[in-house]
Amino acid sequence: MPLVGRGVGASPFVAGPRGWPLVGCLPAFGRDPLGFLARLHRDHGDAVVWRLGPLRILSLADPERIAEVLGSPLDHGVLDIGWMFRQLVGDSVIRSEGAAWRRRRALVQPAVRPNRVRGFAPAMAECAAEHLDGWTDGQRVDVLREMTLLTQRIAVRTLFGAEPGARAAALAGAMAEAAHEIGVELRGPGVLLPGWVPTPARRRIRRAVGVIDTELGELVRERAREGSADDLVGRLLAARDTEGRALTPREVRDEAVTLWAGGHETTATALTWAWCLLARSPDARDALHREVDEVLGGRAPEHADHDRLPWTRRVVEETLRLHPPVWLVPPRVAVPGTTVGGRAVPVGTAIWCSPWVTQRDARWFPDPLAFRPERWGTPDADARAHFPFGAGRRACLGARFAQVELVLLLAAVAQHFHLDVRGGIPPPLPGLVAHPASPVTAFLRRRDPAPHRPGT
Known part of the structure; x- marks a missing residue:
């Protein structure tokens, strides 16, 4: 690949750090993945070529070029991010390609369309009320743990129509262990090892995946026996493709694992970052409380409140900008015909796009490190980025x-x-998601919500 100078509009490919023989930039990336990617673009530009072991990577930071790749009609492959990740999610929609991906997506997407999500809002509110019943004034809590327990409760109810129990607790523990081990592998030499190389970490994840398969398999079988399609797994079991074929038990397992990971850990992590940021932004927190009191009037939130709570939505958007749990979009792999900025990308090149890097760029978000929910809906927020x-x-x-x-x-x-x-706000630790690297502790102070007003 020819390498030329830098510049935003032309999106040239420039050479990044050379790295070490055999491992490339793995040592620097492994020590601090987010810092490495930020320095990469700060020092070299918006389209940088570098190596992670034998893997050639084109890392993009300009939203126009990112949109070009992510919006491409080409069937790009999706790069595995390590042997462990493949063990966990199998051949789910997040990893499948070509015709297999199109079939999987057509079967899974109807279960999570906006009109379907509306039906899950009551369960979200009920789970929140049940969890908050266990909190007391003055209690000291681990925020990530509490948000995790809450989103786990919602995941179990919306996926399986069930209440948290021993089986769900075992599944949650195994998923947490798998996510931890995947993060460690991604940041270390294990990401370069072939699958047949045994390591203690790989033995641990095999055990965790064994628990996941056992507990999730039984939960899925229970849903199949009951024949209900009111929850996400029930909808997956009832789905049929254009030829009338259902998902196999293994396919349902893979999609359920992906939905669990995507709908639980990422949400818990984002909520934890939100509470960290709000605690250091008293004006933003006060505005949140005022809006909640005025709109809800003491009643439980419902689906329609998503559109009635504009400040709350801005807090969420700004949190996801500053601390996106998914810090690296699943990498694409260039296929024949892949171009960026009008230039061909060599087949097999991995294309990386990091929300963490682009969303903290002052060109798209002035004062990028400041938590400013009010920027949304103004020129200070570039939705493309x-x-x-x-x-x-x-x-x-x-x-x-x-x-x-x-x-x-x-x-x-x-x-x-x-x-x-x-x-203070802890640094992020990137694994499957970028969660706080140290515990986030909070003291709870009970509020008296505004009384319900008729007609609200």
């Missing part, structure tokens, strides 16, 4: 579910409690 759920044909299928869930849960908690988060 905001893609926390990806974009194009392979955008996250559960994006609408996550957006509604984030707004309703933020409102439900703010309605009843102040979360006084102590200490």
Whole structure:
């Protein structure tokens, strides 16, 4: 690939750091993935070529070029991000390609369309109320743990129509262990090892995946016996493709795992970052409480409130801009005909797009490191550069579910409690998602929500 100078409009490909023999830039990337990617574009430009072991990567930061790749009609491959990730999600829609991907997407997408998400809003509100019943005034809590338990409760109810129990707890523990090990592998030499190389970490994830398969398999079989299509797994079981074929049990398992991971850990992480940011922005937090009191009037939030709570939505958007849980869009792999800025990309090149980098760029978001929810809907927010759920044909299928869930849960908690988060904002630790690297502790202060007003 010829390498030329830098510049935004022409989107040239420039050479990044040379790295080390065999491993390329893995040592620098592994120490600090987010810092490495930020320095890469700060020092070299918007379209940078570098190596991670034998893998050739074209990393993009300009939203116009990112949209060109993510919105391409070509059937780009999706790069595996390590052997462990493949063990966890199997051949789900997030990893499949070509005709297999089109079939999977057609079967899965109807389960999470906006009109379907509306039906899950009552479960979100009920789960929030049940979880908050366990909180007390003055209690000291681990915010990420609490948000995780809340979103797990919602995941179990919306996926399986069930209540959290021993089986769900075992599944949640195994999923958390798998996510941790995948993050460690992604940042270390394990990401370069072939699947047949045994390591202690790979033995641990095999055990975790075994638990996932056992517990999830039984939950899916229960849904199949009951024959209900009111929950997400029920809808997957009832789905048929154009030839009348259903998803196989393994395919249902893979999609359920993906929906669990995408609809639970990312939401819990985003909520945790939101409480961190709001605790250091008293004006923004006060505006959130005022809006929640005025709109809800003491009642539980419902689906229609997503559109009635504009400030709450702006808090969510700004949180996802500053701290996108999905810090790296699943990488694409260049196929014949792939171009960026009118220039051909060599077949097999991995194309990386990081919301973390682009969404913190002052060209698209003035004062980019400041938490300013009011920027949304003004020239200080460039929507083209905001893609926390990806974009194009392979955008996250559960994006609408996550957006509604984030707004309703933020409102439900703010309605009843102040979360006084102590200490500074911790650095992110990128794995499957970019969660806080150290515990986030808060003291709860109960609020008295405004009384319900007739007609609200």
